[in-house]
Amino acid sequence: MKSTESEPSAAAPASNELARAYQPAEVEPRWYRYWEERGYFRAEDQSDKPPYSIILPPPNVTGSLHLGHALTATLEDILIRHKRMNGFNACWLPGIDHAGIATQMIVERELKKTEKKTRHDLGREEFLRRVWAWKEQYGGRIREQHRVLGASLDWSRERFTMDDASSRAVREAFVRLYEDGLLYRAERLINWCPQDATALSDLEVDHEEGVQGELWSFAYPLEDGSGEIVVATTRPETMLGDTAVAVHPEDPRYIGLIGKNVRHPLSGRAIPIIADAILVDPAFGTGAVKVTPAHDFNDFAVGQRHGLPLISILNKDATLNAQGGEFAGMDRFAARTAVKEKIATFGLDRGTQPHKLALGRCQRCRAVVEPMISTQWFVKVEPMAKRALAAVANGDTRFYPESWKNTFDRWMENLHDWCVSRQLWWGHQIPAWYCGAGHVTVARAAPHQCGTCGDTSLTQDDDVLDTWFSSSLWPFSAFGWPEQTASLSSFYPNTVMETGFDILTFWVSRMMMMGLHFMGEVPFRTVFLHAMVRDEKGEKMSKTKGNVIDPLDVTAKFGADALRFTLASMAAQGRDIKLALPRVEGNKAFANKIWNAARFALMHLQQHPLDKKSSATPSLAGRWILSRLGRAVTETTQALDDFRFDQAAMAVYQFVWHELCDWYIELAKPALYGEDASVRAAELSTLLTVLEGALRLLHPFMPFVTEEIWQRLPAWTRRGGDSIMIAKWPSASDGVPDDQAEGKMALVMDVVGAMRTMRSECGIPPGKILTGHMRGPAELVRVVSDLSVPVALLSQVNVTNQSPPGGLVAATSVAGVEIVVQLEGLIDVEAERARATKELARIEKELEQVQVRLGSASFVDRAPAEVVEKTRANAAELAEKRERIARHVKRLSGGHMENNGNGNFGFDIPPTAPVATELTGVESAPVVAEPVAPVAEPVMEEAPPARKPAHKAPRAAVKKVVATKPAAKKKVAKKVAKKAAKKVAKRPVAKKSAAKKGAKKSAAKKSAKKVVAKKKPAKKVARKTVKKPARRR
RNA sequence: AGGCGGGUAGCUCAGUCGGUAGAGCAGCGGCUUUACACGCCGCGGGUCGCAGGUUCGAGUCCUGUCCCGCCUACCA
Secondary structure (H helix, E strand, C coil): CCCCCCCCCCCCCCCCCCCCCCCHHHHHHHHHHHHHHCCCCCCCCCCCCCEEEEECCCCECCCCCCHHHHHHHHHHHHHHHHHHHCCCEEEEECEEECCHHHHHHHHHHHHHHHHCCCHHHHCHHHHHHHHHHHHHHHCCHHHHHHHHHCCCCCHHHCEECCCHHHHHHHHHHHHHHHHCCCEEEEEEEEEEECCCCEEECHHHEEEEEEEEEEEEEEEEEECCCCCEEEEEECCHHHHHHCCEEEECCCCCCCCCCCCCEEECCCCCCEEEEEECCCCCCCCCCCCEEEECCCCCHHHHHHHHHHCCCCCCCECCCCEECHHHHHHCCCEHHHHHHHHHHHHHHCCCEEEEEEEEEEEEEECCCCCECEEEEEEEEEECCHHHHHHHHHHHHCCCCEEECCCHHHHHHHHHHCCCCEECEECCCCCCECCEEECCCCCEEECCCCCCCCCCCCCCCCEECCCEECHHHHHHCHHHHCCCCCCCCHHHHHHCCEEEEEEEHHHHHHHHHHHHHHHHHHHCCCCEEEEEEECCEECCCCCECCCCCCCCCCHHHHHHHHCHHHHHHHHHHHCCCCCCEECCHHHHHHHHHHHHHHHHHHHHHHHHHHHCCCCCCCCCCCCHHHHHHHHHHHHHHHHHHHHHHCCCHHHHHHHHHHHHHHHHHHHHHHHHHHHHHCCCHHHHHHHHHHHHHHHHHHHHHHCCCCHHHHHHHHCCCCHHHHCCCCCHHHCCCCCHHHCCCCHHHHHHHHHHHHHHHHHHHHHHHCCCCCCCCEEEEEECCHHHHHHHHHCHHHHHHHHCEEEECCCCCCCCEEEEEECCEEEEEECCCCECHHHHHHHHHHHHHHHHHHHHHHHHHHHCHHHHHHCCHHHHHHHHHHHHHHHHHHHHHHHHHHHHHHCCCCCCCCCCCCCCCCCCCCCCCCCCCCCCCCCCCCCCCCCCCCCCCCCCCCCCCCCCCCCHHHHHHHHHCHHHHHHHHHHHHHHHHHHHHHCCCCCCCHHHHHHHHHHHHCCCCCCCECCCCHHHHHHCCCCCCCCCC
16 A cells, blocks of 8 residues: 555565455465564563563474464463563563473384384484484474464573573482482382383373273182182282282171281292271172282282282383293283183182273373382472462462362372483483492582492483473573573563463472472462363364364464464363364454455555544544444453453454444445545544554454554554554553443444344345434434434435335334334235234233232342332333334224324324435435424433444443443343243243244344334244344343 | 363353343355455344252352263272
8 A cells, every 4th residue: 555654564565455355375474584583572681671471381392283282372472462562571482392201202213113223222322312313303393383373482582401501400400309308219119111111100191991801800728728718800910929918807708817828829928818998898899809019009008008028020021020930021911811821720710700990001102001119219299299289379379260279289289209210311311320339429410429438430320300300490490590590580480371281280280399499489470271172073182083183284274363363262261172163264254354444444545645643533433433442452451361362352353343344344434435535534544543453452363464454554553663563552542432422323233223124124125225214302313313324324224304104114213213114015014914913912921021020029129129120111111112012003903004194103203394305325414303202212311322232242331331321221121021021931831932932032122113024924024023222231 | 989170052152240141153034235255234043951949030159960071099
């Protein structure tokens, strides 16, 4: 557009013409480069601006963008862009996680495939070199993918969890925890993955429910030969490690056996029969349990209680060790069968039965996890967990949605010590050294001698730390800890931690503990946990199911803006996000919508250049849309502050589409296309102003299309800014609250809506311009007639206050204004009579209900006066309505339909002198409204009764207006009527019928009627009534 | 088994303080209206899982119950 004053920006397309439809693929890549090159993503280490920090949950280096990442990136980018525009020193720190097991597995797999080697063939050093090489080559795809989404991450701060600084932080943390007595090495029963040959934390074990297995029973013969005791197990092979048989201390069947021994049929060992009330449920199985402390967590606890020996029967690859005797060397599953067969040969098999069990599987490789006795490093969590709980309890960190606090609390209250050592190569090697005597020396750097005995031949612990260990330090290590950096003091505690609820336990809880321990302060003020993204059927996306949606496919097809907006608008709290592509498509249409609104504005600007904001008072529509903008800003801002992304997105959507586009632009057209230059300039000025504000409001959600348009706006609307992403977040002052304009517009919208309904339902051809005759209090009439041209444009009905014609007319009334339209010859009298008769019946029924309520002393006495008053007003209105319709029906039935001037639907409309020519178009003089005989309508004060605008207009604002306008009272009552009618209709007495259906909607919602077109089926006819404007709450 | 979340229009979901349910999509009808057919206008569609209770009034609060999902712990 030549009229824009701005320099063509670097990122602007060569052409100034806007494509007829928005093309995200053409636009999006340009702007990301522009922003990044100009450094808009960068946060300052020190700033006068208040800090606002979020660390991106570091994606695995092996990862590529899935919808969970896309959701995370979208929500965090919305927060960050919002706060950045709002004057914060917004820091969004990207990072990548080394993902120990996952990465090592991938490289090992590749090694096997391409070179047929294992990591052991290469040796540790060479293998790690390969992993780093792999990391350099492939790890980081996700970085580019975040750019596609428009994520405004401060790439200058990007970190990797195994970079030097991170390694320093990990060593520092490890040493300090050790020194503080919060880290120890011990032999414990841990989860072991035989496939990956490493220990796992409790959290890394997935429990697969309902696996079909079998419960096998066998007999242990008593040592003294006096009998046997039958036990049941799902793991026969572990009997080789049995060191007791447990029964319930009060079980009469076994009470005499407690203290006796059984003879192990395979090993020949004597095994005690012990009593344990915790382990044994006498009602289950035989009531006797074999106890294998070295291979079962419950049994381990029993062993501790009773001082039982531990007999480990498995090697690290889950084959049986020497303790397995004749089964040594067999795989655990082969041994299972073999043991059963062997026992059977002794005649001790007591049968099997099908049994469902839960299997612990390795989160990474799905192998069945084996509880094993092993020496590992553990973090003692209890003291830290207590601090974390206290910090949450006193509000230092708050959870959104709040309910996650409970989950957090219960988790923290039941934490076991955290096994942090892993038998892997890829990761932070544990900074512990052992001397020949087995003493441990823990140090930040390789020590020269043993801290205990001075031995100089030291070897470092082979193991590495759990990946989550380094992640737990991320909120401060990513900002340079243990160095006291400026960014650390600026951005710690982080303002918000935003992540999926599934890693609350893995990550959030551990960051809380570590942050409090090392920084003395919570790691973040707020935790917002988002839901999981699922497919449209609610199924978890997985490669095996083949229902994975690749976000990049979506952005390629619909644009990143559309995907972002969809994710945000579906991110309602406490619910899974079921992503359906049609929704994304719909939001692409939304981008296109605002694009075209901009095209419209820029087209007019090109034709009539405007170099500064008009100083003229905006039109009524202009004042209205400015007021609505202000409300949209307030609503959106509040929603974002509450992490209600869905509400925020919908508030913007509603404003842009249904208010700005559907109403304001239409209402502005007469002025914009008109001949009056000053009127035109004022309207265009308003349009551009509102559009610019709307773009800023939408920007965090749809950064690309908003920037593209914004850059094309004239400099005076943008205050000369270089990018919308660093423009000021709109405030309420961007819109001018104007209750009066809103009230008047509500009336106009109602009138237009009523006319549209009438026209549509009477089947009046759209091209045919009708003349609507208004009647009502002068001020009300004037509001509409002043806008008669736009009203005509919106509804194709000219509005005059001429004398209503005689003959058959349709009439509708809204907000105290009645509009009568001549329909002689256009409709079917008989059909209208039938419809009106039904309507009359409905209203009478409705009125009856309300009167019953009012007749109840308990209601009148106990309900608030206000409610009672509303109900009374409603009753009065219903009564009035009933009279009108009754008269209308009477006339329709009476055959006095000739031009007697009274066939007008029961409205006694006195003839008034024609005071204006019929409006026929743009050049018509405004109608001067002539007050007519006052009906029982309230006189308008500030504004006419607000109501829900004919369609889709926001309710919130309307509600407010209502609350302050006495004139609204009567209308408010209608809502009560509507509800009452609904209730009536719901009663089982009234079976579904056309009449009842009609009653639900029309009697309640509609205050006036209109005539129906002929040839409509009766049932349908029954529902046709003019929309009652009184919908509001 | 315990904990948490959910069950509202055909679908996906809102619904704040208890005042008598509403968006998007889908559907139906109409529209070559000069920003947009990725559009415009109109319309239909609900026993708010079920049963009780509290209340003048319940989608909303209480009790019970049935389904679905997740988390945690699991019966060897």
